[in-house]
Amino acid sequence: MVSADLILGGSLLGGADEHNSLMKTGEHVIIAGLFVQLFFFGMFIVVAGLFHRRMLLAPTATSHNPLIRWQKYLVTLYIVSLLIWVRSVFRVIEYLQGNAGSIMRHEAYVFIFDATLMFLVMAWMNWFHPSEIGLLLRHEEPISNGFELLPFARLYHKSAKKRSPTA
Numbered sequence: 001m002v003s004a005d006l007i008l009g010g011s012l013l014g015g016a017d018e019h020n021s022l023m024k025t026g027e028h029v030i031i032a033g034l035f036v037q038l039f040f041f042g043m044f045i046v047v048a049g050l051f052h053r054r055m056l057l058a059p060t061a062t063s064h065n066p067l068i069r070w071q072k073y074l075v076t077l078y079i080v081s082l083l084i085w086v087r088s089v090f091r092v093i094e095y096l097q098g099n100a101g102s103i104m105r106h107e108a109y110v111f112i113f114d115a116t117l118m119f120l121v122m123a124w125m126n127w128f129h130p131s132e133i134g135l136l137l138r139h140e141e142p143i144s145n146g147f148e149l150l151p152f153a154r155l156y157h158k159s160a161k162k163r164s165p166t167a
Helices: 002-014 022-057 070-097 107-127 131-137 150-163
Strands: none
Touching: 022 070, 070 107
């Protein structure tokens, strides 16, 4: 829905010039879409928090398994969601200020509130990659951290087992 709003807003802006109202209409559609995105993403974070709280109050039998570090992945979800949400708020402010706004005139804001936040999201998700959940669902051994690349690690372990002498 938000992407459709942004496409519509972008197409309206594409046919706009200084003398018609299509430019203002496109800007309003984009801003409305960004607010809708903020609302639903905020609701997603709230629902995740409610799930977390309910799992703490009434845990399932599987959640007691120490190999399943579900709380670690929920904390990861909270951290990256907060970073993305802050970036989205920055985008709303950027569009509300318009082309003559302070954000559009100073590149440092974009580096701090867009590039840096997305780099942190990428780095965090690479370290605490949720692929471990898939391994656990397939009853495979979990990994220790995000730097262990799954296809290469499996090939390495298979070749190491073949090379090691058996007793």
